[in-house]
Amino acid sequence: MQNQASLQETKQHGAVRFPFNLYPCTIPGDFPQVALHWQESMELVFVKRGTGLVQVGAESCPARMGDIFIFTPGTLHALRQAEGQCMEYENIIFELELLGGAEDLCAEKYLLPLQSGRLSLPARLTPNDLCYLQAAACLREVEDANRAKLPGYELQVKGALLRFLALLLAQGRQRLAAETADTQRLKTLLQWLSAHYTEELRVADAAGVCSFSASHFMRWFRQMTGQSFVAFLNEYRLNAAAEALQATDETVLTIASRCGFENLSYFNRAFKAHFGTTPREYRKK
Incomplete structure (x- = not known):
């Protein structure tokens, strides 16, 4: 469960040399809400069952089964219970440096701009989006690899997350990000x-x-x-x-x-x- 008392989350997710973790969560079973906060890591929320409410910046929207929410570094966000409803979701958190380091072309073109806020991604994917089936398959691959932890699972996780980001970028919905x-x-x-x-x-x-x-x-x-x-x-x-x-x-x-x-x-x-x-x-x- 995430530290809800910190508005800028600083918790280390995963190992220092493999900064990735996955948390199965339920609202309100584990906690009634995840309070408004931000962090310097990437966070993905994959809704598995039920419905809830998600806030991104100043905007709120319903979260339904199958929806995928993408919170880039520095993005204010919160998760809340919809009245009388329960929401189960997978929370995938990782550092962008996991996917590419210095002197890497991909880091220069995509990862560093995402980290600094110069590039943003769509905040939500629904089953109606064109790339949804492929994107959801990437996250399921991450879940399966993390669960089994077979030799080489780190490569599976890294590869699936890279493909997930590539799918989002290929949609052309990214834009230059500007914090208001x-x-x-x-x-x-x-x-x-x-x-x-x-x-x-x-x-x-x-x-x-x-x-x-x-x-x-x-x-x-x-x-x-x-x-x-x-x-x-x-x-x-x-x-x-x-x-x-x-x-x-x-x-x-x-x-x-x-x-x-x-x-x-x-x-x-x-x-x-x-x-x-x-x-x-x-x-x-």
Whole structure:
């Protein structure tokens, strides 16, 4: 499961010399959502069953069985539960350097521009897209090779991921990527939130980070994330608390206080409403 308490994810996926990993995930079975974040690696989400919601930048769309989402380095994204629904998906995360290094023509033309944001890919493939069957077959090959781990499986994984990227590039839907002022501002705010979520925060404090009035900030934040700032902050703190419950032996009271909750009774109620279980029961999972 990914570290949901970090808005810029820095977790090492796979081995240093083979930076690749695959995670089977379920929303809400494993967690109710993957909060808005970004990372410097490539991330693919292959929806296996059910439906959910995916946010890319400021845009949200339904995620349905068979859909493939492509998050290039630096792309803000989030995954959420659709009301009353469950979504199972494979999360494939790898560093672009896995596919080509220095003095490599492919790295120069494609991988480095993808890494730096000078080149982007379509954020979503559906079964209706022309290259879908071939692209999905590449990801299934990655899954099978990773599961079996036969001698040479690393070459299979690398080859299938290269073919997957080649298929996307061949569609001609890539474009020069340009991060907007709004997404840059949102990343700055999320970094600030990551550093200060344990403190008593007001809407005015967050608005000041963005140089907005409180009223303009509240409208802007909802437009960018689909949530109010207060609801987003509360979910962020709850996710941080859930991670601490599984990673430390600290008391529930200590964790609640450290994550910005001054009232233990309120924390317990909010936690159960969010995760469907009490903090103590969650710790035993």
